[in-house]
Amino acid sequence: MAxxxxxxxxxxxxxxxxxxxxxxxxxxxxxQVVGLERGKPRSTExxxxxxxxxxxxxRYELMQDLSRETITFRNHRDERALPMRQLGSFLLGEGLGGxxxxxxxxxxxxxxxxxxxxxxxxxxxxxxxxxxxYTLQDWGITYDELEPYFYKFEEMAGISGEDNPNGAPRSxxxxxxxxxxxxxxxxxxDAANNLDLHPFHIPSGNLxxxxxxxxxQTVYQCQYCGFCERxxxxxxxxxxxxxxxxxTAQDTGNFELRMHANVTELVYDGGKVTxxxxxxxxxxxxxxxxxxxxxxxxxxxxNVRLLLNSGIGRPYDPETGSGxxxxxxxxxxxxxxxxxFEEEKFNTYMGAGSLGAAIDDYNxxxxxxxxxxxxxxxxxxxxxxxxxxxxxxxxxNGTPNWGQEFKSQSIKYYHRVLSVxxxxxxxxxxxxxxxxxxxxxxxxxxxxxxxxxxxxxxxxNLHDYLSEKCAEIVKEMxxxxxxxxxxxxxxxxxxxxxxxxxxxVIMGGDPETSAVNxxxxxxxxxxxxxxxxxxxxxxxxxxxxGTVGALAYRAAEGIMKFREENGxxxxxxxxxxxx
Amino acid sequence: xxxxxxxSTMSRRRFLKNSSYVAGGAIGGGFLGTFLxxxxxxxxxxxxxxxxxxxxxxxxxxxxxxxxxxxxLSAAVERIFPADDNGPGAIELGVPFFIDxxxxxxxxxxxxEYMQGPFYPGSxxxxxxxxxxxxxxxxxxxxxxxxxxxxxxxxxxTGLEGDQQDQILQKFQDNDVALxxxxxxxxxxxxxxATLEGAYSDPLYGGNGNMKGWLMxxxxxxxxxxxxEIEEEEFINKEPQPLRAHIxxx
Numbered sequence: 112m113a114x115x116x117x118x119x120x121x122x123x124x125x126x127x128x129x130x131x132x133x134x135x136x137x138x139x140x141x142x143q144v145v146g147l148e149r150g151k152p153r154s155t156e157x158x159x160x161x162x163x164x165x166x167x168x169x170r171y172e173l174m175q176d177l178s179r180e181t182i183t184f185r186n187h188r189d190e191r192a193l194p195m196r197q198l199g200s201f202l203l204g205e206g207l208g209g210x211x212x213x214x215x216x217x218x219x220x221x222x223x224x225x226x227x228x229x230x231x232x233x234x235x236x237x238x239x240x241x242x243x244x245y246t247l248q249d250w251g252i253t254y255d256e257l258e259p260y261f262y263k264f265e266e267m268a269g270i271s272g273e274d275n276p277n278g279a280p281r282s283x284x285x286x287x288x289x290x291x292x293x294x295x296x297x298x299x300x301d302a303a304n305n306l307d308l309h310p311f312h313i314p315s316g317n318l319x320x321x322x323x324x325x326x327x328q329t330v331y332q333c334q335y336c337g338f339c340e341r342x343x344x345x346x347x348x349x350x351x352x353x354x355x356x357x358x359t360a361q362d363t364g365n366f367e368l369r370m371h372a373n374v375t376e377l378v379y380d381g382g383k384v385t386x387x388x389x390x391x392x393x394x395x396x397x398x399x400x401x402x403x404x405x406x407x408x409x410x411x412x413x414n415v416r417l418l419l420n421s422g423i424g425r426p427y428d429p430e431t432g433s434g435x436x437x438x439x440x441x442x443x444x445x446x447x448x449x450x451x452f453e454e455e456k457f458n459t460y461m462g463a464g465s466l467g468a469a470i471d472d473y474n475x476x477x478x479x480x481x482x483x484x485x486x487x488x489x490x491x492x493x494x495x496x497x498x499x500x501x502x503x504x505x506x507x508n509g510t511p512n513w514g515q516e517f518k519s520q521s522i523k524y525y526h527r528v529l530s531v532x533x534x535x536x537x538x539x540x541x542x543x544x545x546x547x548x549x550x551x552x553x554x555x556x557x558x559x560x561x562x563x564x565x566x567x568x569x570x571x572n573l574h575d576y577l578s579e580k581c582a583e584i585v586k587e588m589x590x591x592x593x594x595x596x597x598x599x600x601x602x603x604x605x606x607x608x609x610x611x612x613x614x615x616v617i618m619g620g621d622p623e624t625s626a627v628n629x630x631x632x633x634x635x636x637x638x639x640x641x642x643x644x645x646x647x648x649x650x651x652x653x654x655x656x657g658t659v660g661a662l663a664y665r666a667a668e669g670i671m672k673f674r675e676e677n678g679x680x681x682x683x684x685x686x687x688x689x690x
Numbered sequence: 691x692x693x694x695x696x697x698s699t700m701s702r703r704r705f706l707k708n709s710s711y712v713a714g715g716a717i718g719g720g721f722l723g724t725f726l727x728x729x730x731x732x733x734x735x736x737x738x739x740x741x742x743x744x745x746x747x748x749x750x751x752x753x754x755x756x757x758x759x760x761x762x763l764s765a766a767v768e769r770i771f772p773a774d775d776n777g778p779g780a781i782e783l784g785v786p787f788f789i790d791x792x793x794x795x796x797x798x799x800x801x802x803e804y805m806q807g808p809f810y811p812g813s814x815x816x817x818x819x820x821x822x823x824x825x826x827x828x829x830x831x832x833x834x835x836x837x838x839x840x841x842x843x844x845x846x847x848t849g850l851e852g853d854q855q856d857q858i859l860q861k862f863q864d865n866d867v868a869l870x871x872x873x874x875x876x877x878x879x880x881x882x883x884a885t886l887e888g889a890y891s892d893p894l895y896g897g898n899g900n901m902k903g904w905l906m907x908x909x910x911x912x913x914x915x916x917x918x919e920i921e922e923e924e925f926i927n928k929e930p931q932p933l934r935a936h937i938x939x940x
Contacts, residue, residue, distance in 0.1 A: 159936065160933055160936050162911070162912035162913075162933060162936075163891075163892055163894075163912075163933055164890070164891065164892070165887055165891035165892060165895060169887055169891075170796075170797065171802070176802045177802060177803050177804045178800075178801065178802055178803060178804060178805065180804075181804040184816060185816070186813070186815055190813065191810060193810060193812045193816045193817075193819055194804045194806070195804070195817065196800075196803050196804045196805065196817060196818045196819065197800075197803050197804075197817060197818050199817060291917075291920055291921055292921065293920050293921055294921075294922075294923050332917075333917075334914060334915035334916070334917050335915065335916045335917050335920040336913060336914060336915055336916060337913075337916065338912075345914070456925035457925065458916075458919070458920070458922065458925060458926055460908075460909055460910060461916035461919065461920050462916075462920070466920075499890075499909070500890035500903070500904065500907050500909045501886055501887050501890045501891060504886065512882065513769075513770040513771070513859075513863075513882050513885075514769065514770065514772070514856065515772050515774050518771055518772065518774060518776060519774065519775075519776060522776050522906055522907050525907050525908065525909070526908065526925060550808070551806065552806070601813075601815045602815065603814070603815040603817075604815060604816060604817050605815070605817045
């Protein structure tokens with residue numbers, strides 16, 4: 112029998128970037144916040160022995176324990192979904208700070224085009240550019256409205272960057288200067304300039320200099336040690352919730368963090384959410400924690416799953432296109448090209464998660480799409496993140512992947528390969544969605560989330576086009592051999608691609624086609640906010656965290672407003688039936 | 691947060707103390723040859739056939755019960771990562787012991803992976819779907835390699851010529867061998883990836899013996915900082931540092 116605890120004002124389910132931002136912003140204003148985090152605590156002290164590729168990058172020390180809970184996956188609706196038994200395609204974070212501990216720190220603002228993608232695309236290319244199966248939607252907010260929140264995130268995290276001539280307009284410069292120029296970034300920039308493109312340094316959450324943020328938290332100077340993505344930072348030099356918003360929330364005295372607290376269900380009375388049910392994983396005790404406001408901040412997968420398992424919102428039905436929960440699941444398309452250099456070696460083992468250079472000439476609608484059969488594009492980058500030897504064995508096409516030839520070639524090219532890759536936008540399709548699995552259960556007996564996802568024609572066309580553009584840059588950089596990447600026959604859950612999963616609880620202006628309003632407040636449940644990249648109506652051509660952070664600040668403001676005003680904070684653009 | 695700063699500084703200082711190479715910066719490519727002959731951490735010599743002459747009590751079996759199975763594993767990983775002009779192969783690097791030890795622990799028992807049924811074969815895009823855990827997959831796979839060798843060449847796998855061993859392994863990679871409970875290509879991919887992991891992981895796991903995997907690849911292991919070197923034009927070949935260097939014994 113679950114024990115019912117005393118009611119709290121605001122409760123977050125998960126304490127990573129989004130839960131941490133909500134907690135910090137509200138606690139600073141005197142609101143009592145409880146954060147329920149199912150993982151274990153961790154801080155900079157835990158990362159003094161982190162330079163261990165096998166433990167962290169191969170065996171996924173910081174990632175979700177799938178024996179408790181995973182997702183199931185299939186490419187198509189007529190296939191049987193099977194459990195993702197091992198991590199691969201994406202790496203779900205676990206523990207305090209969530210994926211904000213093991214991210215690389217590349218921090219972008221989605222483009223004005225992204226936020227109004229449907230109207231801007233229709234306006235320029237007509238309403239049938241992609242066809243009706245692509246469920247493209249505006250986000251219910253404009254870039255100008257969101258701009259201040261982007262800066263709030265950058266200012267809190269101390270982002271290091273410089274002006275990007277093709278990027279979203281900024282009202283203020285980055286709080287810290289860009290990271291160091293290296294022979295690799297310089298090579299990319301020279302090539303890009305030769306091709307009349309517009310290169311700049313990647314905006315970075317690994318800081319170029321020590322920085323004290325407005326809350327008094329310090330993020331230290333990055334040491335370029337080469338162990339960043341999949342690792343925590345032993346210096347506190349990678350901006351993370353653990354060195355910024357979580358201590359800020361705790362310093363107020365208004366934030367209570369409960370670890371090992373695994374939320375299994377939202378308590379829903381048909382009108383509002385009255386609290387959550389959770390299990391203390393160390394004792395097995397069950398609790399009901401009542402709250403005035405519940406905030407889902409538990410990554411895309413759990414935000415969607417908790418809503419579906421709690422019977423909240425209208426589940427998306429791909430057959431009819433009705434419903435919203437689980438709709439518009441998107442990923443990221445990863446075009447690129449590898450360049451092999453016979454005469455030169457580069458210090459690719461050094462680096463930082465966000466060290467690199469980029470061009471935005473092929474992102475968003477920065478180039479004309481009249482004569483191509485896709486929309487959008489992606490930022491193309493060269494990164495110097497620190498290549499480690501187990502995971503980096505790039506060899507020329509046609510080389511076997513074991514045996515003497517493989518050994519020789521993989522050793523030879525270890526420091527002789529430079530790659531340019533793009534974060535290709537992922538455009539929603541009616542057949543790509545999230546739902547509950549009918550067969551497989553988690554450790555508590557609750558249905559797993561089921562992902563139905565495959566590449567679309569749009570994805571393939573975008574991939575081909577951008578891979579060719581990346582190859583042009585690599586060639587101009589002087590590579591002796593250039594090999595553009597190819598997209599696989601179907602999306603595979605096995606090889607690592609990217610942890611940029613988005614959608615499923617999307618924002619918009621119309622409750623008929625979106626789940627949350629532009630404060631990330633559920634249309635159907637006034638006191639429930641669902642925060643994260645689950646709100647993305649599509650995935651843009653960048654890493655998502657900057658936009659996730661902006662939306663979290665927007666949601667925090669919404670929660671404060673809700674405490675004053677109650678009810679819906681946004682007027683729906685079209686009237687619609689409730690469930 | 692001052693506490694954090696001190697901690698980081700301390701850590702760096704300790705690290706510098708443990709390393710006589712950080713301050714030196716660039717080291718020419720020539721040190722590889724002279725370096726291979728000694729054991730970094732124990733200061734002992736290698737014997738003439740390249741094996742460690744120290745008493746390494748860790749080099750015993752945790753998972754395999756028959757030495758013949760372990761010898762087959764050793765022969766197979768040596769074909770995947772053979773000794774050649776670049777340097778040592780999987781056996782000298784300790785890869786067979788690395789794999790044996792990993793199979794006895796959470797890796798071999800799929801502890802942090804979803805192993806609830808029902809089990810179905812699945813498509814090529816749905817990943818690992820066998821009900822067997824990795825240690826069982828290795829047992830089935832090694833038995834299968836031996837059977838296939840006897841069928842194909844009427845000999846034990848360890849008695850085959852190198853190119854015959856490659857033919858057997860290729861059949862496993864191509865999924866041309868029927869195994870019970872798992873596909874041969876699933877087993878081969880585990881074997882292949884575990885071999886690379888054993889060659890290049892930190893030596894604390896029992897592979898990458900004397901960091902010779904890293905030396906071959908010119909990967910310097912664990913340094914706390916490259917901030918003074920990241921802008922250098924020339925390639926910098928640094929003497930590798932293991933995680934052992936971070937353990938402070940004072």
